[in-house]
Amino acid sequence: xxxxxxxxxxxxxxxxxxxxxxxxxxxxxxxxxxxxxxxxxxxxxxxxxxxxxxxxxxxxxxxxx
Numbered sequence: 183x184x185x186x187x188x189x190x191x192x193x194x195x196x197x198x199x200x201x202x203x204x205x206x207x208x209x210x211x212x213x214x215x216x217x218x219x220x221x222x223x224x225x226x227x228x229x230x231x232x233x234x235x236x237x238x239x240x241x242x243x244x245x246x247x
Contacts, residue, residue, distance in 0.1 A: 188235065189233060189234070189235045191206065191209060191215065191230055191233075192206065192209065193206055193207060193208050193209065194206065196236045197217070197233045197234065197235065197236060198233065198234040198235070198236055199217055199226075199228050199232060199233055199234075200232070202219065202221075203220065203236060204217035204218060204219050204220070204226075204228075205217065205218045205220055206218075207225060210227065212230075213229060213230055213231075214227055214228065214229055214230065215227070215228055215230060215233070216228075
């Protein structure tokens with residue numbers, strides 16, 4: 183089954199970076215974003231290629247029919 187999940191790169195979007203949920207605080211370029219770790223309130227810069235979409239557990243475990 184193909185993985186057709188998309189990643190929206192925009193301020194305010196929640197993403198997964200290095201296994202932790204973050205929120206995009208601003209888009210710095212076509213390759214980088216500034217992320218806010220909502221648990222620690224720390225900012226960091228990340229390459230867009232390292233980001234993953236936030237997917238609910240239910241989406242990951244849909245039964246094959």
